Amino acid sequence: xxxxxxxxTLYEWFDQRLGIDKFVKVMMTEYWIPKNINFLWAxxxxxxxxxxxxxxxxxxxxMYYKPDVNMAFDSVNYTIMQEVAYGWLFRHIHAxxxxxxxxxxxxxxxxxxxxxSYKKGREMIWISGMLLFVLFSAxxxxxxxxxxxxxxxxxxxxxxxxxxxxxxxxxxxVVWIRGNFYVSDSTLTRFFMLHVLLIPLVIIGAIVLHFYAxxxxxxxxxxxxxxxxxxxxxxxxxxDKKNSKVVPFWPVFLSKDFFVLxxxxxxFFYLVFFxxxxxxxxxxFDKADGLKTPAHIYPEWxxxxxxxxxxxxxxxxxxxxxxxxxxxxxxxxxxxxxVMPWLxxxxxxxxxxxxxxxxxxxxxLIADLIVLTVYGKLPPTGANAWVGFASSMTFLVLFIALPxxxxxxxxxxxxx
Amino acid sequence: MKDESxxxxxxxxxxxxxxMGGVASLIAMKKTWDPLPSVMTAGFTTVDVSxxxxxxxxxxxxxxxxxxxxxxxxDMKPTDGRSVKIGDYYFSVMIGxxxxxxxxPAYRNDQKDFKCACxxxxxxxxGINKFGPPPRPLDIPPFKIDGTTLVLGEEGPEYKAMMAKxxxx
Numbered sequence: 370x371x372x373x374x375x376x377x378t379l380y381e382w383f384d385q386r387l388g389i390d391k392f393v394k395v396m397m398t399e400y401w402i403p404k405n406i407n408f409l410w411a412x413x414x415x416x417x418x419x420x421x422x423x424x425x426x427x428x429x430x431x432m433y434y435k436p437d438v439n440m441a442f443d444s445v446n447y448t449i450m451q452e453v454a455y456g457w458l459f460r461h462i463h464a465x466x467x468x469x470x471x472x473x474x475x476x477x478x479x480x481x482x483x484x485x486s487y488k489k490g491r492e493m494i495w496i497s498g499m500l501l502f503v504l505f506s507a508x509x510x511x512x513x514x515x516x517x518x519x520x521x522x523x524x525x526x527x528x529x530x531x532x533x534x535x536x537x538x539x540x541x542x543v544v545w546i547r548g549n550f551y552v553s554d555s556t557l558t559r560f561f562m563l564h565v566l567l568i569p570l571v572i573i574g575a576i577v578l579h580f581y582a583x584x585x586x587x588x589x590x591x592x593x594x595x596x597x598x599x600x601x602x603x604x605x606x607x608x609d610k611k612n613s614k615v616v617p618f619w620p621v622f623l624s625k626d627f628f629v630l631x632x633x634x635x636x637f638f639y640l641v642f643f644x645x646x647x648x649x650x651x652x653x654f655d656k657a658d659g660l661k662t663p664a665h666i667y668p669e670w671x672x673x674x675x676x677x678x679x680x681x682x683x684x685x686x687x688x689x690x691x692x693x694x695x696x697x698x699x700x701x702x703x704x705x706x707x708v709m710p711w712l713x714x715x716x717x718x719x720x721x722x723x724x725x726x727x728x729x730x731x732x733x734l735i736a737d738l739i740v741l742t743v744y745g746k747l748p749p750t751g752a753n754a755w756v757g758f759a760s761s762m763t764f765l766v767l768f769i770a771l772p773x774x775x776x777x778x779x780x781x782x783x784x785x
Numbered sequence: 786m787k788d789e790s791x792x793x794x795x796x797x798x799x800x801x802x803x804x805m806g807g808v809a810s811l812i813a814m815k816k817t818w819d820p821l822p823s824v825m826t827a828g829f830t831t832v833d834v835s836x837x838x839x840x841x842x843x844x845x846x847x848x849x850x851x852x853x854x855x856x857x858x859x860d861m862k863p864t865d866g867r868s869v870k871i872g873d874y875y876f877s878v879m880i881g882x883x884x885x886x887x888x889x890p891a892y893r894n895d896q897k898d899f900k901c902a903c904x905x906x907x908x909x910x911x912g913i914n915k916f917g918p919p920p921r922p923l924d925i926p927p928f929k930i931d932g933t934t935l936v937l938g939e940e941g942p943e944y945k946a947m948m949a950k951x952x953x954x
Binding site: 523545692 | 815818819820821824844846848849850851884885886887888889902903904905917918919920
């Protein structure tokens with residue numbers, strides 16, 4: 370064992386045993402972040418805070434929630450909402466938080482796409498981030514089932530039914546996932562387990578991986594500039610803070626983040642206290658009934674774009690049924706972002722507005738996603754069905770075209 | 786070198802034990818999620834169709850699924866291979882779940898067809914898909930006819946004949 374000298378202070382005692390000084394340096398005071406960034410770089414910290422808020426509010430809900438088809442609805446809508454002191458607060462934080470976390474995820478994700486922060490060494494940051502997106506989607510879906518209202522039930526029904534589209538094993542797979550021939554008590558209890566334990570555990574692991582993936586390629590900056598972080602860090606430590614291109618994570622970067630966080634939390638709690646209804650669908654205040662489909666089923670706003678891709682194909686093309694085409698398009702829509710770093714063939718790491726062709730692609734994608742989101746909520750009849758089809762096709766075509774567009778861009782800018 | 790090979794052997798032996806244990810655990814985990822025996826043996830549903838009114842949809846429940854039972858009125862023609870004769874009347878007997886994504890279509894008795902509100906699919910009174918995303922007609926549950934009684938969950942001769950026709954077509 371190493372030689373330990375008598376500690377003079379309590380801090381020194383802990384430092385000898387846990388290496389606090391060294392740890393704080395590596396994780397905080399000598400973890401370098403570029404200076405040339407804006408408020409969009411605060412989204413990671415916002416998401417960490419949101420995840421914490423969801424865990425804490427979830428713990429309080431967990432103390433009264435009952436994962437049983439006969440008790441779930443009342444345990445939420447009577448016990449938690451009316452009897453438990455501040456139960457309504459925890460539920461509203463949890464429901465609004467689940468919605469807002471997706472808003473910030475989308476901002477975070479499209480910031481990454483806009484500034485090209487997914488390529489040239491940053492592929493693992495992007496992939497672990499997309500993994501987190503999928504995990505948060507699974508977490509959102511499993512949590513939505515728990516209040517056991519009509520929307521909970523039918524969302525669970527429709528989404529589990531999707532697995533039935535897989536060739537050969539589909540039908541058996543659906544029964545296996547539900548633990549019954551229909552969405553029932555066994556389904557509710559197992560999704561409860563997934564929501565409160567397994568998926569959150571995996572999310573925590575994926576967050577650690579996401580943060581770790583940042584350590585070597587480092588955080589991108591507003592101009593996509595590559596520089597030697599060690600050199601810039603030396604300048605900073607030598608006292609030349611003005612000319613150094615980096616700042617330490619703590620206290621400099623985080624103090625700016627906390628400022629953004631302050632504004633964000635005001636907005637968030639404004640929603641929680643005064644506008645929580647947007648995250649509380651009225652249909653879900655009717656208890657689940659497996660024999661009565663609501664007139665119109667739609668997911669929460671953050672799933673609308675992929676839902677619209679799923680139902681955009683409503684007719685047969687070349688002998689493949691509309692249902693199969695929808696499922697294939699849906700699968701592609703959820704997986705395609707993972708390969709973004711390889712679909713973008715241009716070596717440019719620049720904000721989109723400085724890239725001659727990519728800028729059009731980026732804003733087209735945003736516009737298409739907005740159209741998909743708007744029409745995802747409307748009933749799929751008449752002209753709506755055709756807008757859905759056109760915007761779903763546009764989505765697929767945009768990703769097929771991306772390698773060609775970026776290849777042409779690479780040629781134009783001459784490999785810069 | 787000798788050490789190396791002994792360590793290699795220990796490593797491989799452990800690998801084999803761990804792989805077996807891993808596979809065994811996966812089987813156990815898979816089976817834990819299977820439907821319980823009580824679910825699998827869930828009984829049969831019996832419906833007496835004699836009091837049903839023509840052109841008015843009756844919905845029975847079998848294995849948690851809604852079953853459409855529709856008695857035809859005079860002007861409704863039976864569809865070959867899908868309509869069932871029970872007593873003196875023709876009926877449609879179908880699982881009332883849209884074959885697109887499992888919503889329950891509603892019966893419109895003025896137009897004598899089914900309309901699914903979820904994604905706009907439409908079916909004829911015999912359950913044949915005529916518009917929208919549904920890829921196939923409404924499924925027919927296994928049934929047996931016993932006088933004017935319909936037994937759901939058991940395969941009677943009428944059901945088998947129907948399936949044979951569907952398979953041969």
